[in-house]
Amino acid sequence: MSDIFKNYKSLLSVFSILFLTNFIFADPTDGCELGANELFVTQSGDVLYNSAADIGGFQWTVDGATVTATSGGDAAAAGFTVQAAGTTVLGFSFTGGVVPAGCGTLTQMTLSGEATGLSGIVFSDASGNALDFSYYVPSDDTGGDDGGDGGVADACDLPSNTIYLDGGDVWYNVDTDVGG
Template identity: 55%
Template sequence: MKKILSLFFIVGLIFANGTLGFIDNEDGTYDVGFTSDTPIGGFQFSVEGELLDASGGLSADAGFLISTGSGMVLGFSLSGATIDQAEGLLIQVEGSGITELSGIVMSDAAGGQLDFSFDPDWGSSGNSDCTDDPTGELGSFGVACEQAIGFFGCTTSPWGDLVELCPLSCDNCPEDDGGDTEITDGCDLPLNNLFILSDGSVLYNTDTAIGGFQFTVEGATPSDASGGASGDAGFLMSAGSGMVLGFSLSGATFDGCGTMTVVVLDGEPSGLSGIVVSDASGGELSFSYYGEASDVLGCTDMLACNYDEEATQDDGGCEYAEENFDCDGNCTAEVDCAGECGGDAEDLGCGCGNAAPSIACEDTDGDGLGNPGTET
């Protein structure tokens, strides 16, 4: 009996409500995950970045109503349902440039506020297959890895060896081999990316039909290219001077994901550079090599109103202020007598914009003295 009470006491000390964090899936979606020692009856948080929508996860499984707006995500249940798991995927968010979750408000089944904080390292790992509590053993006790480790450290616990139960948090994940073992099919790539395997297979994933391509192979010398989706589409392909070129004379295209072509190589390829991919009409598509930092599209002209200091490639969308105005619409020139910014109207004695008098202004009231107030 004392052991049972001691265990309850230990669990009571460990519980400290929970954390919220996210993983960027690099496809326009973000997995928002949580750890919690208390069933969740509702939640609210703001997204630092562009928020488009939110759905799925354990909140959807519990029948929560989800709404988004003004950068905020709100989830609750009208039936009193709760999310009882100790950790997992709370919801998936669609958006871009998301860097942080703020304004976190989590409640229990009765509406009482829970103590939650943002965890910037939630779910981070060099190996996506390595997760905490993969067997759910800790979760069956209603305990999260973070809570157990916070009390016992990465050692033994009443539930077992936490190094084995919580390999992610205890830094016990097997090393990720990377390279070919990580990406073996084009459909594993993020959208609009290329990747070359050691056997010369060039993998691709696109959201737009491809009408032509060109790239340089790094670390190896290409002598020929054939096959793949481009070969099936009847593309003409050539390889020389380190470059591979593919195009169609008939206007054929290929789309989706898979193997673009297979390049015959002398040496071990280390990547692709100088990537140019075009659509059916010859327009350039924005493609990156997987594993390298992608170009950030935006306005790169410092004189433009929408200049983006983080942009590395101009997107052609720079916006400029109108003549005589700044970017906020404020007049930067003199205002003439007609109230026009930068205008040239003057009052030379006979009213704004009228010609100067030669002897007297025009007599419009018939008193023989010229216009009222301008008689000379």
């Protein structure tokens, strides 16, 4: 009977790892999943953001696609004018308004083609001072971690109940014993 229980626990552990892998390596779906001062464009054209400071204006180039329209998001809610011309998007407020520090969807772009990223990213605060933003790129750690690529040094660095694929290895950090 104990072998059946061990096999059940092992099978449950494998399914849990496979299920969690989908979440760990999936693209962000909410700006709050990003690091401070990061942007990400979804396949549907939503521009997700996480800003540590109020945003007074922004501009970027869409890589791999042409922007045919912009609408909605926190920029529109803050009264921003957001315009697109070709691959360039520009957003600002005529009244000096700001998008408050925080996270969410900055704007929604209608795209012709498939965006592969954003480049030429320029953000400023309400006074025109530069804000250092970057485009979110998932880690492509291939092992031999030297700590310089966003990877982890070992499984103990992971948050509890998390798995991480490192090259061909699967690292995990769980609160309970894994049977098998």
